[in-house]
Amino acid sequence: MNIYKPNFLIFKDKNEADTFVSKTIIYTINKSKSKINLGLATGSTPIDVYKNLVKAYKSEKVDFIKVSTFNLDEYVGLTSNYYKKSYRYFMDNTLFDKININMNNTFFPINWNAEIKSSRTKFNEYDELIAKKGGIDLQILGIGENGHIAFNEPGTKLNSKTSKVNLTPETIEANSRFFKDANEVPRTSVTMGLNTILQAKKIILIAYGDKKLNALKALLSADSFNEEWPCTALLLHPNVTIVTDLINSICLN
Ligand code: GLP
Numbered sequence: 001m002n003i004y005k006p007n008f009l010i011f012k013d014k015n016e017a018d019t020f021v022s023k024t025i026i027y028t029i030n031k032s033k034s035k036i037n038l039g040l041a042t043g044s045t046p047i048d049v050y051k052n053l054v055k056a057y058k059s060e061k062v063d064f065i066k067v068s069t070f071n072l073d074e075y076v077g078l079t080s081n082y083y084k085k086s087y088r089y090f091m092d093n094t095l096f097d098k099i100n101i102n103m104n105n106t107f108f109p110i111n112w113n114a115e116i117k118s119s120r121t122k123f124n125e126y127d128e129l130i131a132k133k134g135g136i137d138l139q140i141l142g143i144g145e146n147g148h149i150a151f152n153e154p155g156t157k158l159n160s161k162t163s164k165v166n167l168t169p170e171t172i173e174a175n176s177r178f179f180k181d182a183n184e185v186p187r188t189s190v191t192m193g194l195n196t197i198l199q200a201k202k203i204i205l206i207a208y209g210d211k212k213l214n215a216l217k218a219l220l221s222a223d224s225f226n227e228e229w230p231c232t233a234l235l236l237h238p239n240v241t242i243v244t245d246l247i248n249s250i251c252l253n
Pocket of ligand 1: 042043044046072073141142143144145149150151171175
């Protein structure tokens, strides 16, 4: 198995880093003559990147008509009262409703209010859909404090495809800031697997703030995949760029 060194870009602040990521997305869309597939993340990390994309669309610097999007993950078991906590709502509200993307080309691994009736549900049909549509050209990732990418928690296998997974207590706690309290956070989600993510042609991982420092250090110091830190799967991809604003923490430690 080949191990690659990710490009590591340290920006002086989050604003500069957001500008870099949004410009990279815009460039990727604009240079493509035909359709283009983006893999998108939710969470607080990419919000300003998406705001920049909306601004760029409004000032006619980018057109989303040929763009399809594939989100990384979605909670399972949200009732209709909790629609606004779904990742579908987050994406519609932050980005999709504000640009000219065709909503039929915005995909999630599961509908936010789907009832999973059978234990034999084939979640990995999402991987097949992505492949059928030509694969993801550019994947945007955030990172959890415990090193998770999408909802691939510590212990996830490298060959994992899209599947239903349990969230760890740390992730439930970390994500409780979006809910009234931790009891409201769903216990399961459907997420792209590590293998799904590694199929993308290019990956940008964004890590902002001191809370992500340990995960980032684990990734930068690893020399092979370590199940305890799912982000280390990225070492197996030849085209990964890590973007961070952690200039003081990284340079002084
Ligand atoms: C969530 C999401 C991830 C996201 C991560 C970090 O649990 N499933 O896709 O990257 O946590 O979230 P944040 O950007 O809010 O720190």
